[in-house]
Amino acid sequence: MKLSGRFGITVAAGVLSLGLLAGCSDDEGIAYVERPPEELYNTALDALAAEDFELATQNFEEVDRQHPYSIWATKAQLMAAYVYYLDDEYDEAVIALERFIDLHPGSPDAAYAYYLRAISYYEQIVDVGRDQKITRLALDSLQEVARRFPGTAYARDAELKIDLTLDHLAGKEMEIGRFYQNRGELLAAINRYKVVIEQFQTTTHVPEALHRVVESYLMLGITDEAQTAGAVLGYNYPGSEWYAESFALLEGRSLAQSEEGWFSSLWSWAF
Numbered sequence: 001m002k003l004s005g006r007f008g009i010t011v012a013a014g015v016l017s018l019g020l021l022a023g024c025s026d027d028e029g030i031a032y033v034e035r036p037p038e039e040l041y042n043t044a045l046d047a048l049a050a051e052d053f054e055l056a057t058q059n060f061e062e063v064d065r066q067h068p069y070s071i072w073a074t075k076a077q078l079m080a081a082y083v084y085y086l087d088d089e090y091d092e093a094v095i096a097l098e099r100f101i102d103l104h105p106g107s108p109d110a111a112y113a114y115y116l117r118a119i120s121y122y123e124q125i126v127d128v129g130r131d132q133k134i135t136r137l138a139l140d141s142l143q144e145v146a147r148r149f150p151g152t153a154y155a156r157d158a159e160l161k162i163d164l165t166l167d168h169l170a171g172k173e174m175e176i177g178r179f180y181q182n183r184g185e186l187l188a189a190i191n192r193y194k195v196v197i198e199q200f201q202t203t204t205h206v207p208e209a210l211h212r213v214v215e216s217y218l219m220l221g222i223t224d225e226a227q228t229a230g231a232v233l234g235y236n237y238p239g240s241e242w243y244a245e246s247f248a249l250l251e252g253r254s255l256a257q258s259e260e261g262w263f264s265s266l267w268s269w270a271f
Helices: 009-015 039-047 054-064 069-087 090-103 110-122 132-147 154-182 186-197 206-220 223-236 241-252 261-262
Strands: none
Touching: 039 069, 039 110, 054 069, 069 090, 069 110, 090 110, 110 132, 110 154, 132 154, 154 186, 154 206, 186 206, 206 223, 206 241, 223 241
């Protein structure tokens, strides 16, 4: 979802602007002569309203280039980043936002800049079948927003997206674990599943990870570890389908224990 769907252009052009002046349209693009900063800025806002993102970024950047020490330049820098974001030019948006953060760390709009950078990464998250570098960048940036600006609307939204991002990363580990398990590389699979269990405990993938550990240990003939994993699964997710499947596997090998026996087990690698 675009940021405009949550906060809207009215926030970007209202909170981030210095006030909407009577702007002039500039149908022929930027004239490469010095123009007043308010004229450039309002031409950019007109272009943004018309969804002419290229013209909007050109004019916002021209404000900064022609009038770098004016009060308009700081706002124009952030607005240019916002327009890059709207136009799905995420790399350009991140570059512009990092420049803004470096130049204006104490700005009242710094929280918005940090948030928009995080969202620019977040919206590039790809399916779990591909490299997750962007997902990790999104997670780091979202966590920074939540840490730096607690109690704000930006932090609250970041916290929701952190949970989804963690779930995505856990899903990647599960995909790799299943791949190893299907190839019979069971110790490698178990290591991946344990990453999910230990590092992504709040995600939806943990019950399946525990079940796959039970499966893998049984395939290796290591019954004690299989029982321990089943105990952890039964204790934490007693109503899940994965617990039912693990119990059936263990029962089929006469390894299932009573709840009292299982819950008295000690385990060092989970919860």
